[in-house]
Amino acid sequence: MNFAELISETFRRIGEDETAQVYWSEQDVKDSLNEGYLDFCEQTRCFSREAEITAIDHLGYSDLRTMLPYPFLGLRRIYGKLLNAPLIATTVKSRDDNDNRWQMITGVVRRWFVSGLYWLGFWPPPDSSEIFRVVWTSLPDRLENDADEPQVPVQFQEALLHYAVYDLKIQEDEMKNALAAWQDYITLVALGKQYVANQIRAPRTFVMGDGGRRGLALSGWYD
Numbered sequence: 001m002n003f004a005e006l007i008s009e010t011f012r013r014i015g016e017d018e019t020a021q022v023y024w025s026e027q028d029v030k031d032s033l034n035e036g037y038l039d040f041c042e043q044t045r046c047f048s049r050e051a052e053i054t055a056i057d058h059l060g061y062s063d064l065r066t067m068l069p070y071p072f073l074g075l076r077r078i079y080g081k082l083l084n085a086p087l088i089a090t091t092v093k094s095r096d097d098n099d100n101r102w103q104m105i106t107g108v109v110r111r112w113f114v115s116g117l118y119w120l121g122f123w124p125p126p127d128s129s130e131i132f133r134v135v136w137t138s139l140p141d142r143l144e145n146d147a148d149e150p151q152v153p154v155q156f157q158e159a160l161l162h163y164a165v166y167d168l169k170i171q172e173d174e175m176k177n178a179l180a181a182w183q184d185y186i187t188l189v190a191l192g193k194q195y196v197a198n199q200i201r202a203p204r205t206f207v208m209g210d211g212g213r214r215g216l217a218l219s220g221w222y223d
Helices: 003-013 026-044 092-098 158-171 175-199
Strands: 048-055 061-063 072-080 111-115 119-123 130-138
Touching: 003 026, 003 158, 026 158, 026 175, 072 111, 092 111, 158 175
Parallel strands: none
Antiparallel strands: 048 130, 061 119, 072 130, 111 119
């Protein structure tokens, strides 16, 4: 569904005449749909962006705040152009366990890790500037125009409607209808999370600050 269709369907579900708009305005409905859109994407991590970044020679760390457009929720994968292959995720501890002098080595980057909240680390640090393609989970742009379509799998677009009905009905103190819509919404959120997990068999989404290994211990995907 496009934005215009989502708006019309929301008006129908809340029992409001879209042409009259006595209680709720079109802007109210748009705001509720967008709030649900962003919340669904944040909870499920179903939306991602891609960009190319350049790592400076002999510099093992890069600040993601200056390299990637905001907002970003976590890194998924990094593709090394010089290596012509995806980089392998690792951790600072893993590097220390392998060689406590690992930060003194330079070469073609083969691994990446997260340090702190915003720092992306490369190992070995590149001995010349390298270009990488980065995929990260993010929040989408708000829906604005009638023809805009939510960037979520089609089977989960219904979640935006459930959230909008919940948000509008709870403001009317219609708790029964609001809670029913909320239950439908969180059911789709749970299904959305499972859908995303199934798309990435070996987990590759890293939350800033978790050390880069949450969810990896069972998969053996990091080294």
